[in-house]
Amino acid sequence: MSRLFNIKNFGCRATQADGAGIAADLAARGLHRTEDPAAADVVVLNTCTVTAEADRDARQTIRRIHRENPGAEVLVTGCYAQRSPQEVSALQGVKWVVGNSHKHEIGELIAPRLVQIDGALPQKHAYHGEIVAGATLVGDVADLRTVPSMPVGDPLGRSRPNVKVQDGCSNRCAFCVIPSVRGRSRSATAEAVIREIRALEDRFPEIVLTGINLGRWGRDLDGRPRLVKLLREILAETSVRRIRLSSVEPMDWSEDLIELMATSERIAQHVHIPLQSGSDAVLRRMRRRYRVRHYESRLALVRRRMPLAAIGADVMVGFPGETDEEFEHTREFIDRMPFTYLHVFSYSSRDGTEAAAMSAQVPKSVKRARSRVLRELIDRKNLEFRRNLLGSTVSTVTLAAGDGVPRALSENFVEIHLNSGDAEPSALTRVRIESVEAGRTVGSNVGLASMPVC
Numbered sequence: 493m494s495r496l497f498n499i500k501n502f503g504c505r506a507t508q509a510d511g512a513g514i515a516a517d518l519a520a521r522g523l524h525r526t527e528d529p530a531a532a533d534v535v536v537l538n539t540c541t542v543t544a545e546a547d548r549d550a551r552q553t554i555r556r557i558h559r560e561n562p563g564a565e566v567l568v569t570g571c572y573a574q575r576s577p578q579e580v581s582a583l584q585g586v587k588w589v590v591g592n593s594h595k596h597e598i599g600e601l602i603a604p605r606l607v608q609i610d611g612a613l614p615q616k617h618a619y620h621g622e623i624v625a626g627a628t629l630v631g632d633v634a635d636l637r638t639v640p641s642m643p644v645g646d647p648l649g650r651s652r653p654n655v656k657v658q659d660g661c662s663n664r665c666a667f668c669v670i671p672s673v674r675g676r677s678r679s680a681t682a683e684a685v686i687r688e689i690r691a692l693e694d695r696f697p698e699i700v701l702t703g704i705n706l707g708r709w710g711r712d713l714d715g716r717p718r719l720v721k722l723l724r725e726i727l728a729e730t731s732v733r734r735i736r737l738s739s740v741e742p743m744d745w746s747e748d749l750i751e752l753m754a755t756s757e758r759i760a761q762h763v764h765i766p767l768q769s770g771s772d773a774v775l776r777r778m779r780r781r782y783r784v785r786h787y788e789s790r791l792a793l794v795r796r797r798m799p800l801a802a803i804g805a806d807v808m809v810g811f812p813g814e815t816d817e818e819f820e821h822t823r824e825f826i827d828r829m830p831f832t833y834l835h836v837f838s839y840s841s842r843d844g845t846e847a848a849a850m851s852a853q854v855p856k857s858v859k860r861a862r863s864r865v866l867r868e869l870i871d872r873k874n875l876e877f878r879r880n881l882l883g884s885t886v887s888t889v890t891l892a893a894g895d896g897v898p899r900a901l902s903e904n905f906v907e908i909h910l911n912s913g914d915a916e917p918s919a920l921t922r923v924r925i926e927s928v929e930a931g932r933t934v935g936s937n938v939g940l941a942s943m944p945v946c
Contacts (some may be wrong), residue, residue, distance in 0.1 A: 495606045497523045498532035503540025504549060505702035505738050507570060510595060511538045511644030517599035520643055523606060532562045534602060538595075539572035541673060543840035545574055545798035551583060558585025567602060569595050574673040577630045591630030592674060596640035601629070602797045610865060613667060633675035636660065637712075641684060644691040651891045651918045652736070652901075653692050657685045657722065658703030663741075666779045666846040667811065667839060677708045682717070682725050689730045697761070697920045698734040698889045704735065705745025712803075720749045727758055732887065733920055734903070739806070742767075742782045745790045754797035760903045761801035763794050770825030771818040778811060779846070783843040795830045798817045800881070802832045802905035807866060808841040810859030812850035819862050826869060832877040833905065834870040836863050871930070876904055878928045885938060894919045900937070908935045 497518050501511035512894055514536060516523055529535050535557050540546040550572050557566060566578050567588040571724055574591035583591045639659045660675040661668075685701075692699055701723075703709060710717035719740070726735060735758060740749075742765050753759045765787070769775050772783050794801060807826070810820065826834070838859040841848045881902075888900035888908060898910040900923055908923055921936040 495523050495533045496531055497527040497534040497536060498526050498529040499536040499538065500529070501538045502546060502570065502572075503542065505654045506659065506704050507538055507540060507756070508853065509654040509702055510570070510642070511536075512653065513644070514538065514598050515607050516643035518603060519602035521599050523603060529557050529564065532561065532564050533606065533643075534567060535561070535567045536567045536569065536598065539568060539570035541571040541575045541669060541842075543837070544842075545840065547576070550580075554580075554583050554585060565602075567598065569598060571670070573754040573865060575631060575669060576629050581628050582934060587627075589630065593631035593633050593636065594629045595816040596642050597629075601627075621639070626768050633660070633673060636675040637678060637892070639678055639680040639684075640738070643664070651696070651889060652698045652700050653696050654700045654702045654738075655685065655688050655692070656702050658706055658709045661705040662708070663705065664779060664846075666777065666850075667808070667842070669842040669845055672844060674704050677705050678712050679709045681713065682722055685722065686726060686729050689726060689732050693730055695731040696918050697732070698918075699732055699738060700736045702736055702738040705741065707740040716747070716879050718748075719744065720746065720752055723752060723759065724761065725748075727756065728788035732758070733929070734758055734760055736762055737764070739764045739766055742787045742790055745794070747793065749826065750790075750793055750797055759873075760905075761798045762804075762903065762905045763801055764799075764804045765790060767805040767826075770812065770815075770822035771814075774811055774814055774818050774822075777813060777850075778808075784821075788825075788829065791829055800904055804833045804905070805828055805831060805833070805837045807836065808837050808839050808865065809862040812847055812854065813852040814839075814854055823865060826866065827873075831870060831873055833874055834866060835864045836870070838863055875928070875930055878925075879934070881906065881925050881933075882928050883925065885922050886935075888921050888923045890919045890921055891919050900935075906933055908933045910935060910937055 499515050501508050520524060526532050537553060539550040556568060558566060565587040566585050566589060568586055569590040571592060573580050573589050577589045577591060580586060630885060657680050660677045661671045662677040664671065689699060706812055707719055709719045709722055745765060753761060767787060768778060768780060769782055775783060791803060794803060885903040888902045891899045891901055893899060899923060900908045900910055902908060908925065909932060921940055922938050924938050925933060925935040927934045
């Protein structure tokens, strides 16, 4: 009898990539994936813990799944499972807790318990013998030295698969819990990355390179190669038609990297550079490794070499001690910089971080007000950016239309509603932008994009 599994991913692109690998591994071991958690025998929740809200979302989802499908065996993995395994295992309905330390072994852990092949009895696992309800497997992520290989899977309903080339972070930002749940920075080898892309390139015209600290790729490998070297190898040794980079820290946007992006037709002109604050005083308290002047110089080079590139950032409001004047420095900096979108977050205290013990915690009402100011500001800047594209033709990748509305994502990160009929997902096309409104960009598909593959 076929046993069904459902998987839900929370959080960052690296988590999405992990989830695709877990799903592919379970499928390879004889389980079948369902999109309906109420129909699943096993539900895998791949969690985030970057904020208290992320933890709360995971708990609410666990409770809902157990209420709607009490017979399902729930496995919780990811960053929340790594950080608080006892808290997670105490939740009603949770059968297994597997930390990031052993995430790549989930298939080996649970598939033998659920799948009988040719009448054989389920195997026993070396860690615990037979895996029983309530088992917890969480090791020390500080011991991790490699990025474990996982099967290459479809991107779980997405049109653009995430290829994780790096994991962990060796920075020690005062607010961030991620190094303690992901471990130190470590890189997949170029050979492993190219092998994974080759397995995807015939099905997906665009892939997204991702990592916890992507710009640090290669620093732990022999010869200490840089991210730009990996990109050149991918361009030379694969036929993937477009590569998009996820977030890269300001100090890792080298002139070589920006120049390669500006001159290659196969790299999307989309730059995401975490900012966190436009105040040097706040950046110092955060223990960020750059200052506003350096950040501004990177943006100036990006805009000079790529006038129509998307430029995005993560911005945190309400870091402990953030004054009205310091927030105004951030607001003013964002206003005069060429940002096209932002991810705005309120500071969330995380136990075990330096910032959690800082005095002068900012009230929630102040954080909400500051978030609203920045979101209104970036909505205006984004509208201006999209209006400048009106009448132009842009290169796009078509997206899966979950709600029946055909959409495409432009090279410079504008989601476009297509008014020219159905569009096959995961195709590179050219789209003419015909109207721009506050929350909507509309265009017509004018043909398949022609791009070099070498």
